[in-house]
Each structure stands twice: as structure tokens, then as C-alpha cells.
Amino acid sequence: MEILGNEPPQRFFSPRRPPRPPRWLMVLAPAVALLGVAWMTVTDPALDVAESASRPAARPSPSPSPTPTGPPRLLRGTDDGSPTGLRLLIGDTLYDVDTRTSRTVRGLPTRRTLSWATAVGDDAVIATNAGGDAIEDIRVYVLRPGEDQVRLLFKGGFPTPAADGVWIKRWYSEARCELRKLGLDGRRLTRPRPVDCSVEVFAQTPLGFVGWQNQPDGNTDGSILVDPRDFSVLRRSHGQFTVVGRTLFTVERNRLYADEPGRPRRSLGRLPAAPDAMLPQVKGSPDGSRLAFEFDRAPSDGGYQNMDFWVYERASRRWLHMPSTPVSVQLKTSDWAWTDDGRIVVAGVFDGVGVRLAVWRPGERDIEVRRLGSPPEGSGGLVPLKDGGGAGPTIP
Secondary structure, three states, X not given: OOOOOOXXXXXXXOOOOOXXXXXXXXXXXXXXXXOOOOOOOOOOOOOOOEOOOOOXXXXXXXXXXXXXOOOOOOOOOEOOOOOOOOEEEEOOEEEEOOOOEEEEOEOOOOOOOEEEEEEXXXXXXXXXXXXXXXXXXXXXXXXXXXXXXXXXXXXXXXXXXXXXXXXXXXXXXXXXXXXXXXXXXXXXXXXXXXXXXXXXXXXXXXXXXXXXXXXXXXXXXXXXXXXXXXXXXXXXXXXXXXXXXXXXXXXXXXEEEEEOOOOEOEEEEEOOOOOOOOOOEEEEOOOOOEEXXXXXXXXXXXXXXXXXXXXXXXXXXXXXXOOOOOEEEOHHHOEEEEOOOOOEEEEXXXXXXXXXXXXXXXXXXXXXXXXXXXXXXXXEOEEEOXXXXXXXXXXX
16 A cells, blocks of 8 residues: 655655655655754754774674565564553644544645644644645644644745744745744744755754755765854764764764764764665654664565664663564655654554554563554654544544
8 A cells, every 4th residue: 555656755754865855845854853852952063073992882783684575574563452652643643542543633724745744842843735846835833732723833934843943944046045943833033044055954953953965966965963053064974963962973884973072983883784775764762862773675676675673772882673673564654753751653554464553662572563544645754742632533
């Protein structure tokens, strides 16, 4: 079952690069990837990083076997009916996992080709494409905890989550762009400031904006860390940046590195699984103690697509492997997130079993698998909610 058939190919729940998404979706790319970051106001975004010999890294767990071209790897887990306490927003739909009920968020345009959600503090922000592919067609809404009615925040711009609102990128021409910050109540928190149109930022962190820079040929060249005071580029890497607290993690050349202000760069060893066509998606846990890595497998020889999950424990420097992974899944129809209590939730269309939600607390031997129902076409972005509220029709 294919939920989203838009081109160019991209993830249903959380579009990411490469390939480059349409221009109006630029900063909607890996935005959910930093759901677990502790957002803070940047007081000193400069990184004082010195290269030095690092201490030996802990030996990672054995790498999984290569992606099979035979039968799919089916999702397997337990379902004892115990409460999960999970309420999720997926695109424009609210789900209560335990009661197996859902309802559509009210107040969104009836004519739209995409509804994409992300968390901003306790609230959720939903961006929609109101029927076209121009920047002017973008509408951004706020959903408060426990409510199912959204409020329009702004039109015609890109949202980037911050601790107290969202940054908006506005395009006036190919050579003139601006960033400004809005509170979720619509107040303007900063004046508009010029920004290089080729710079795309998708998260504000304690160390600066994390994003990438588009090249003249339309491709990207790794990650950048951007100073929010003047939007200058502080750091570049051919790899991938993830910020947790005040630590900058870099995935580069199949290794994991950690940079902290005033400390030498540390190598944390090789990744437990080699990236396929794309670098892994990395998200920090809410308490900052763990990093979750999701590796995509999209073989070119016609084999099944797979996703594989590993968790890195910062204190012990151990790698934990999620049970039942790698698992065959339609990559366009999947997304995942950390919950506030330290669980990982994965939603998607899994080969052989259909639409399911997998729930795992790192360290446990089994995962929970729940029937989720099919999200409506053209919606994406998985956000665990503080309070889903209410009830709706039973999920079929």
C-alpha cells in the first residue's frame, strides 16, 4: 500500500535528503529528527573544538547482516493489551493508541496535498500545502495540548522549531531571503533579518542552527552549524550534525564524533551498521542520555526496503539493537520519535503485517506492536502528544 505518491520520492512522514525535496518543502526535511533536543536560547554559539587523540571507543555490537533480497523481514513483537498511554499526531490526524480511536484535526484547509506536523514545546505545529507548489501556498497552524482545532499562525513561509516559537524563512527572490521569529501566539519576536537563500535551517539548538547549504547544482554538501545572531556558518561537515544539549555529534566516514565547547573532539567509534544510500537519521532522547540511529536500506537490486534501529548509550558507550530490526517497511510510509518517558515509537506500513506502531524501551528484549490504522493520504510527521484528548471513530 502506497500512502503518498508525490514526486520526487521522499519519506511519507518525514521528508529528508537526498534527494532534494521541492523548494517549498526545503526545511521540512529532517525537522523531526531533533525532537529530543533540549531547546535553549543560544548565549555562546561558538564551538571551541581542538583535535586530539581520543580514548579507545567501546566495541559496538555486531553489525546486522546485509539487506536480504529474499522474503521480507516481518515485524514481530508482543501485544498483551496493556496500556501504552500514547496519543499521537500524524500529519492532520490524532490517534489514541489504547482506545484505537482517531479523529482529524479541525480547521485545516479542505484542499491540500500535504499536512506535516512537528513538536514545538508542548504544542504541535502543522504545515500544509494548500493545493499548489508555490511558497505562497504554505499555511502553518498551531495545535495546543488537548485540542483538536488549529489556529492559523502564518502564510507563505517555512517554519523552523525554536524553544519559544518558530523561525520563518521568506523568499522574495532567488537572491533575497529573510528569517524572522514568531511566538506561537503570533507575536513577532525578532525583526526580519537577511539570510543567504542557499542556507536551509531545520532546528535551533543551544549551539546554533543545524541545517545544510544548497549548492548551485541543486545538491547539498553535508551539514552546517549556523550562528543565529548573524546567520554566519560556524562549522561545516561532509557528514551529519545532531545536537543534544551542548554536545555536537557528527556522523562522518562511518564514525561517530562528539564535540563540546572547551573540550577536544572525541571519537566514539564506528557505527554498528554501515549507512546505505543516506546517512542514518539520528535523534537524541529527551533526557540526553541516548542517541537513536535509524538506518535505511533501499537496495537497488529489487530487494525489500528495510529500516534498522540502534541506540547509543552515552554513559556506558554501548550500542543497543532494537528487536525485530532490520525490518521490511515501505520507507515512504514510516516515521519515528522518542517519547518523554524514553521510549521509541515507530509507525509505518510494514511488509506482511500492514500499518502498525512499534514501541520499544531501549534495553528491553521485546517490542510492543499495535495496530494503528492507515493515516489519511498526504499527511506526515509523527508527534507524541502530552494530551491527545477526546475520542473519535474506531480505527478500522
